[in-house]
Amino acid sequence: xxxxxxxxxxxxxxxxxxxxxxxVFLAIILLEILVLTLVIDYTGVDLGYVIASKNPHxxxxxxxxxxxxxxxxxxxxxxxxxxxDYKKSIPLFLLNIFSVYLFYRLNxxxxxxxxxxxxxxxxxxxxxxxxxxxxxxxxxxxxFSHEFVGYFLKKFKKQLLISGAVSVVFLYLSVQFEKxxxxxxxxxxxxxxxMLSIFFxxxxxxxxxxxxxxxxxxxxxxxxAPCSGIEGMSLFILLFTVLGIVEYKKIDQKRFFIIFPIGLxxxxxxNILRTFAIFVMGHFTSAEFAIGAFxxxxxxxxxxxxxxxxxYLTYPWMQKKEDNKKKTKKHKLIK
Numbered sequence: 324x325x326x327x328x329x330x331x332x333x334x335x336x337x338x339x340x341x342x343x344x345x346x347v348f349l350a351i352i353l354l355e356i357l358v359l360t361l362v363i364d365y366t367g368v369d370l371g372y373v374i375a376s377k378n379p380h381x382x383x384x385x386x387x388x389x390x391x392x393x394x395x396x397x398x399x400x401x402x403x404x405x406x407x408d409y410k411k412s413i414p415l416f417l418l419n420i421f422s423v424y425l426f427y428r429l430n431x432x433x434x435x436x437x438x439x440x441x442x443x444x445x446x447x448x449x450x451x452x453x454x455x456x457x458x459x460x461x462x463x464x465x466x467f468s469h470e471f472v473g474y475f476l477k478k479f480k481k482q483l484l485i486s487g488a489v490s491v492v493f494l495y496l497s498v499q500f501e502k503x504x505x506x507x508x509x510x511x512x513x514x515x516x517x518m519l520s521i522f523f524x525x526x527x528x529x530x531x532x533x534x535x536x537x538x539x540x541x542x543x544x545x546x547x548a549p550c551s552g553i554e555g556m557s558l559f560i561l562l563f564t565v566l567g568i569v570e571y572k573k574i575d576q577k578r579f580f581i582i583f584p585i586g587l588x589x590x591x592x593x594n595i596l597r598t599f600a601i602f603v604m605g606h607f608t609s610a611e612f613a614i615g616a617f618x619x620x621x622x623x624x625x626x627x628x629x630x631x632x633x634x635y636l637t638y639p640w641m642q643k644k645e646d647n648k649k650k651t652k653k654h655k656l657i658k
Contacts, residue, residue: 340404348466352459355423356620362427381554382494384623385561388630389486392565394479401478405468415465422458429454489565497557504551505533507591512537512546514595519602542605544614550601552594555626559590562630574641582637593629597621 391398429451433440440447464472476483512535516528519539527543529536534545563586567579600621605613 337404338399338401341401344404344466348462351419351462351466353620359423359427380623381497381558382490385493385558386486386490388558388562388627389489389565390479390482392562393485393569394482397479397482403471403474405470405474407466407468412465415461419458419461419465422454422461426454426458489561493557493561497554500557501548501553504548504553507551507553508533508546508548509535511551511595511598515546515599515602518595518599522603523606537602539602539606542602542610542613544602544605544610546598549618549622550594550598552591554622555590555594556587558626559587559630563587566634573643574638575643578641582633582641586633586637589633590626590629593625594622597625 433447433451467475509530512528512530516526516535516537519526519537523539525540527536527538531545534547536543536545538544563583567574567576567583601613601618604617608617
């Protein structure tokens with residue numbers, strides 16, 4: 324059971340140590356992303372330029388979430404986290420910082436030389452992803468010892484391969500699904516305009532073909548594909564389906580399919596609230612910050628919180644009655 328596995332992780336001291344380091348790794352990565360997005364706002368340089376994939380963030384996010392879903396029980400069995408060798412960690416961390424700078428310069432070079440990049444797309448794609456790999460790997464080995472990374476890769480190689488393969492297929496399918504974004508953008512635009520008109524004076528709405536323009540006096544923006552809700556709905560379909568497969572023997576299928584459409588609608592509603600929040604943030608701070616750094620990060624944060632809360636609230640109800648009875652009986656025996 325997903326919730327039981329999550330609870331058992333709390334009792335594992337080794338896992339707690341692992342999570343602390345993973346938290347440091349994640350915090351630094353998020354800080355670097357924030358710095359880069361603030362640079363975007365200040366310089367106007369598009370650091371999201373990718374020539375081999377239009378949605379690298381979607382690929383990474385789906386990979387991480389899939390891995391956690393299918394590996395939760397095994398993560399609870401982690402029994403060793405090696406000590407950090409600071410003599411090695413400090414140089415690696417400095418390499419990571421230098422890689423961030425190089426990553427910025429590389430994107431500037433790509434934008435300044437579009438014809439050159441177009442002439443050898445595969446070559447420059449390999450450079451882009453190679454540098455991105457060095458950026459991530461240098462920080463990974465700065466936080467975790469190479470012994471632990473080797474142990475982790477060996478223990479979870481099957482889950483990592485499955486997560487990677489499914490994520491690539493998912494990215495392709497989501498790109499096909501994304502073609503429907505003009506339809507959903509209209510719904511998002513009309514909904515956001517309705518909410519803005521309640522709280523702000525002078526709210527405007529212009530229904531363009533597939534990309535409505537919504538605004539208030541302090542901030543106006545078009546509702547393009549990233550705000551259409553396609554990504555959130557695609558991720559929900561993927562993750563909830565995988566949850567159903569992983570927990571197939573433990574959940575009531577009828578109840579699972581009752582929650583499925585409700586959860587999908589909820590994911591779309593969360594996107595509407597997220598888009599509304601961007602306008603609110605733009606009103607109280609600046610349009611540049613709202614459409615830049617805030618827009619880049621609020622989406623995955625909101626979806627993650629929504630998905631975790633949904634599972635926490637609905638999983639006990641979806642669980643088969645016999646499993647619930649066993650759990651209750653076991654709880655009484657412990658008492």
